[in-house]
Amino acid sequence: MRPYPELCRLTVIELTAMLKRGETTSAEITQAYLASIAAQNGTLNAYLDVFAGPALAQAAQSDERRLAGQPLSPLDGIPVALKDLILVEGHRCTCGSRMLADFVAPYSATVVEKLRAAGLPILGKLNMDEFAMGSSNENSAFGVCRNPWDTTRVPGGSSGGAAAAVAAGMAPFALGSDTGGSIRQPASFCGVVGVKPAYGTVSRYGLVAFASSLDQIGPLAKTAEDAALLMGVVAGRDPRDATSDGTLSTDFSLAVPETLEGITVGMPRECFGEGLAMPVYHAVQAAAGQLRAMGARVVETSIPSLPYALSAYYVLSSAEASSNLARFDGVRYGYRVREYADLDELYRKSREEGFGLEVKRRIMLGTFALSSGYQDQYYLKAQQARELLRHEFGQALAGCDALLTPVAPTFAYKLGEKTDDPMEMYMGDLYTVPANLTGLPAVSVPCGHTEEGGVTLPVGMSLTGARDGLARLLSIAAAYERRNRPNAGLHPYEHLRKGGEGA
Amino acid sequence: MNWEMVIGLETHVELNTLSKVFCTCATAFGAEPNTHVCPVCMGLPGALPVFNEAVLTRAAMAGFALNCHVHHRSRFDRKNYFYPDLPKAYQISQFYRPICENGWLTVQTSAGEKKIGITRIHIEEDAGKLLHDEENGTMLDMNRCGVPLIEIVSEPDIRSAEEAVGYLRKVRAILTYIGVSDCRMNEGSLRCDVNLSIHKPGEPLGVRTEMKNLNSFQSVERAIQAEYERQVAAVESGEEIVQETRRYDQKTGKTTTMRRKENSADYRYFPDPDLPEVRLTDEDMAAITAAIPTLPDARREAYMREYGLTAYAAEQLTAERWLAEYFEETAALAQSPVNVANLLQGEVFALVGARAAEAEKNGAKPLEGRESLPVEPAHLARLSDLLNAGRVNSSTGKKILAAMFAEDCDPETYAQTHELFTVGDDSVLVEAVNRALEENPAMVDSYRKGKLSVEKALMGKAMAITRGKANPERLAELLGQALAAFSSQP
Numbered sequence: 004m005r006p007y008p009e010l011c012r013l014t015v016i017e018l019t020a021m022l023k024r025g026e027t028t029s030a031e032i033t034q035a036y037l038a039s040i041a042a043q044n045g046t047l048n049a050y051l052d053v054f055a056g057p058a059l060a061q062a063a064q065s066d067e068r069r070l071a072g073q074p075l076s077p078l079d080g081i082p083v084a085l086k087d088l089i090l091v092e093g094h095r096c097t098c099g100s101r102m103l104a105d106f107v108a109p110y111s112a113t114v115v116e117k118l119r120a121a122g123l124p125i126l127g128k129l130n131m132d133e134f135a136m137g138s139s140n141e142n143s144a145f146g147v148c149r150n151p152w153d154t155t156r157v158p159g160g161s162s163g164g165a166a167a168a169v170a171a172g173m174a175p176f177a178l179g180s181d182t183g184g185s186i187r188q189p190a191s192f193c194g195v196v197g198v199k200p201a202y203g204t205v206s207r208y209g210l211v212a213f214a215s216s217l218d219q220i221g222p223l224a225k226t227a228e229d230a231a232l233l234m235g236v237v238a239g240r241d242p243r244d245a246t247s248d249g250t251l252s253t254d255f256s257l258a259v260p261e262t263l264e265g266i267t268v269g270m271p272r273e274c275f276g277e278g279l280a281m282p283v284y285h286a287v288q289a290a291a292g293q294l295r296a297m298g299a300r301v302v303e304t305s306i307p308s309l310p311y312a313l314s315a316y317y318v319l320s321s322a323e324a325s326s327n328l329a330r331f332d333g334v335r336y337g338y339r340v341r342e343y344a345d346l347d348e349l350y351r352k353s354r355e356e357g358f359g360l361e362v363k364r365r366i367m368l369g370t371f372a373l374s375s376g377y378q379d380q381y382y383l384k385a386q387q388a389r390e391l392l393r394h395e396f397g398q399a400l401a402g403c404d405a406l407l408t409p410v411a412p413t414f415a416y417k418l419g420e421k422t423d424d425p426m427e428m429y430m431g432d433l434y435t436v437p438a439n440l441t442g443l444p445a446v447s448v449p450c451g452h453t454e455e456g457g458v459t460l461p462v463g464m465s466l467t468g469a470r471d472g473l474a475r476l477l478s479i480a481a482a483y484e485r486r487n488r489p490n491a492g493l494h495p496y497e498h499l500r501k502g503g504e505g506a
Numbered sequence: 507m508n509w510e511m512v513i514g515l516e517t518h519v520e521l522n523t524l525s526k527v528f529c530t531c532a533t534a535f536g537a538e539p540n541t542h543v544c545p546v547c548m549g550l551p552g553a554l555p556v557f558n559e560a561v562l563t564r565a566a567m568a569g570f571a572l573n574c575h576v577h578h579r580s581r582f583d584r585k586n587y588f589y590p591d592l593p594k595a596y597q598i599s600q601f602y603r604p605i606c607e608n609g610w611l612t613v614q615t616s617a618g619e620k621k622i623g624i625t626r627i628h629i630e631e632d633a634g635k636l637l638h639d640e641e642n643g644t645m646l647d648m649n650r651c652g653v654p655l656i657e658i659v660s661e662p663d664i665r666s667a668e669e670a671v672g673y674l675r676k677v678r679a680i681l682t683y684i685g686v687s688d689c690r691m692n693e694g695s696l697r698c699d700v701n702l703s704i705h706k707p708g709e710p711l712g713v714r715t716e717m718k719n720l721n722s723f724q725s726v727e728r729a730i731q732a733e734y735e736r737q738v739a740a741v742e743s744g745e746e747i748v749q750e751t752r753r754y755d756q757k758t759g760k761t762t763t764m765r766r767k768e769n770s771a772d773y774r775y776f777p778d779p780d781l782p783e784v785r786l787t788d789e790d791m792a793a794i795t796a797a798i799p800t801l802p803d804a805r806r807e808a809y810m811r812e813y814g815l816t817a818y819a820a821e822q823l824t825a826e827r828w829l830a831e832y833f834e835e836t837a838a839l840a841q842s843p844v845n846v847a848n849l850l851q852g853e854v855f856a857l858v859g860a861r862a863a864e865a866e867k868n869g870a871k872p873l874e875g876r877e878s879l880p881v882e883p884a885h886l887a888r889l890s891d892l893l894n895a896g897r898v899n900s901s902t903g904k905k906i907l908a909a910m911f912a913e914d915c916d917p918e919t920y921a922q923t924h925e926l927f928t929v930g931d932d933s934v935l936v937e938a939v940n941r942a943l944e945e946n947p948a949m950v951d952s953y954r955k956g957k958l959s960v961e962k963a964l965m966g967k968a969m970a971i972t973r974g975k976a977n978p979e980r981l982a983e984l985l986g987q988a989l990a991a992f993s994s995q996p
Contacts, residue, residue: 103551108552110545110553208553208554211552212780215779224823245556246780326773330593330595332549335646373586382776424620
């Protein structure tokens with residue numbers, strides 16, 4: 004086992020308390036994380052770019068502020084890492100694509116400005132599926148990212164780098180993006196908390212768009228409380244994003260209840276049927292039991308249109324993506340083929356060579372779904388399914404505080420296991436896409452483990468809440484974590500050691 | 507039976523907001539390339555559009571002024587196609603739910619008044635500009651990317667080039683009246699696509715062709731004529747008209763094929779997920795309609811009714827808002843509005859035109875609008891009155907007007923200091939007549955021999971003796987009397 008700095012075991016809550024008491028410095032924390040990255044990234048490939056120098060400089064400035072008694076925020080000095088589709092001025096933003104391999108962001112995303120204003124040093128940029136299209140991080144043009152629990156397995160995707168980094172103590176927390184589960188599913192595969200805020204909670208300005216009506220930036224963290232802290236920094240209406248919603252609450256200071264008396268948790272029966280791996284089923288059922296034991300009322304509920312969600316999602320997300328990704332044409336920036344006969348060939352070849360297979364598949368699918376003559380059958384039908392789901396989730400949530408479901412039908416699978424079967428890969432998004440289609444907030448929380456061939460792997464549960472109910476969801480999750488935090492204080496490798504297998 | 511042309515126009519008008527439609531970059535024309543740009547209008551990854559509400563107000567006002575139904579709710583759609591001047595590879599436009607529909611306007615033609623329907627008006631963003639250069643190849647100026655446009659789509663109600671130009675002039679007049687655009691065709695703030703087909707009246711419509719981006723009234727007129735003649739010749743020689751986009755070449759005066767329909771793109775319009783629905787409340791609409799000034803048609807009718815102007819004069823004076831306002835202000839101060847109208851359409855327009863031509867010759871930008879007419883309405887009203895009362899005659903009037911253009915002076919004071927008032931005193935005029943007769947015995951002789959036309963020449967001589975200041979009617983009268991004495995002699 005490589006050196007693993009003790010500071011990297013701690014939650015952000017613990018780190019901020021130490022900073023406040025003067026027991027550590029931002030420089031010390033940042034150095035610890037940089038050391039952890041240096042030790043592990045060769046194996047895991049979670050980071051595509053590490054901002055060591057700038058991060059240390061920011062940490063030094065943070066320590067000066069704290070020394071002067073003027074920290075910018077409670078999180079001043081806590082380093083953070085970003086999925087590589089969030090723009091940081093002056094740094095490359097590749098989106099995991101050959102197309103943008105050399106693209107240097109000329110401006111910063113709103114979330115980055117907010118992180119800076121709150122004093123958080125930025126550690127670097129995290130690996131991902133190309134343009135956030137994928138569920139295993141195997142679609143990255145810069146190599147697969149590996150699951151720290153078992154490096155022969157995928158970390159999930161598309162925010163695979165973010166989940167692996169937080170799980171392996173290479174970042175205290177991170178920002179990812181979630182279009183159909185891209186934060187929550189890798190969080191579940193890597194045993195961390197992942198948050199998909201309600202659509203409009205976090206500004207998308209400076210987030211490279213995959214599917215504009217579904218994309219949300221959100222945190223991945225060790226705990227729900229840590230995630231809430233980061234939400235408090237990045238949430239809020241942005242005049243530069245017309246879809247950001249000023250009516251949503253930006254207060255993420257959690258009141259964590261001792262019990263869950265008075266809380267009703269619904270379990271949609273459609274989420275516990277065929278295709279769900281037994282260990283996941285059992286882990287989520289066990290979590291339901293724990294919630295019940297804490298005083299919650301757990302009831303069965305129904306989302307009858309759930310079977311349409313996946314198709315609707317793939318039609319709509321691909322349709323929007325086909326338009327969003329059209330700007331990568333080799334004309335102004337990004338990959339341009341060296342030789343071309345005319346403008347048409349410049350477009351065709353640059354896109355053919357710049358994009359990977361999955362991205363091209365989605366562009367084709369989306370272009371088809373929007374074509375005249377087919378739009379009614381596909382795009383409009385999918386919009387109707389979306390409306391139906393919104394309605395049904397609204398009804399289900401009228402009687403519940405949260406809906407409990409699996410995050411994904413399986414735990415982390417082997418690298419290469421599903422790459423030849425895109426349909427099977429898409430099926431993995433079954434439980435996560437509804438939150439994007441409906442715009443509702445959802446949280447992925449570690450709830451247990453499964454032993455697979457002598458390897459311990461984490462399993463997560465998902466809580467979905469009402470549109471302005473994210474703080475409430477996080478409070479429920481935090482209450483749950485106080486009783487049951489399966490991965491507390493341990494590095495994934497150490498679970499193996501604990502299990503006596505050794506790494 | 508003759509072939510009839512059937513025309514529909516798509517007019518793109520740049521709205522005169524200070525900033526672009528989806529970002530805060532300046533819209534000013536003529537800046538250094540790529541200086542009025544930002545991540546949003548350059549379509550950089552991660553950038554998002556935010557709708558500029560000033561565009562909404564202007565588009566709605568245009569809709570009301572063009573008698574449209576203005577919707578409480580409209581929405582933006584993406585029009586997807588690849589072209590290097592379109593950095594996002596889609597144009598944000600309104601396809602499914604435009605802001606305005608079902609309007610109309612009327613034009614005055616040689617055959618009388620004609621009503622032309624307006625199908626819709628929608629908001630969209632302009633594209634950039636490609637500059638082709640031998641040395642550097644093709645370069646892209648993105649300053650124009652995101653400049654707000656409205657596209658006004660007419661019904662295929664237009665039947666002649668005259669009506670087409672009349673329609674465009676009326677659109678320009680109305681939009682400049684309400685102040686939503688400067689409608690300068692030479693700067694591209696008003697551009698026009700012409701859809702044209704031919705048929706025999708009573709028979710089904712023919713296949714139409716489209717001519718894009720015509721940027722002067724003259725080229726619209728000529729392109730229509732040329733395309734009409736081409737289609738007639740083609741059909742009469744048994745060819746089929748193909749649906750296509752054609753280019754009008756100003757040099758050859760002909761239209762040529764640019765793009766065939768079968769190669770045209772499927773734009774895959776869909777609602778832009780980055781932009782929420784656009785809403786106008788009843789209060790917004792009331793405020794917008796209240797801000798609309800009296801429009802040219804209403805003013806034209808008022809000028810005819812209240813001032814007794816001819817339809818032609820009224821149309822001319824209402825072509826632009828500043829001119830109508832100038833006329834109204836002047837007419838209110840003058841004794842004879844008709845005289846003011848004549849003065850404006852005659853000597854004043856001539857001077858304005860001459861000054862513009864002079865400026866252009868010197869490579870300067872001609873003054874436009876109210877600035878091209880450097881005379882106070884009160885001063886012009888006084889000149890009109892002086893002329894009307896015969897206190898100055900038309901030739902000194904011209905002199906005085908030229909002086910007023912040079913330094914906006916009071917015509918009365920100027921006439922006084924330069925002794926330009928009409929001389930009406932009979933003793934002076936009789937003396938001038940007598941001198942003219944004495945100094946030109948040969949003319950008098952011709953007259954006596956029956957060549958009555960020399961009277962005009964003698965009038966000029968007498969007028970010159972008064973240095974042009976004589977009251978021309980009285981002088982003519984006195985000359986006539988003097989000559990009558992000659993002719994009555996045996």
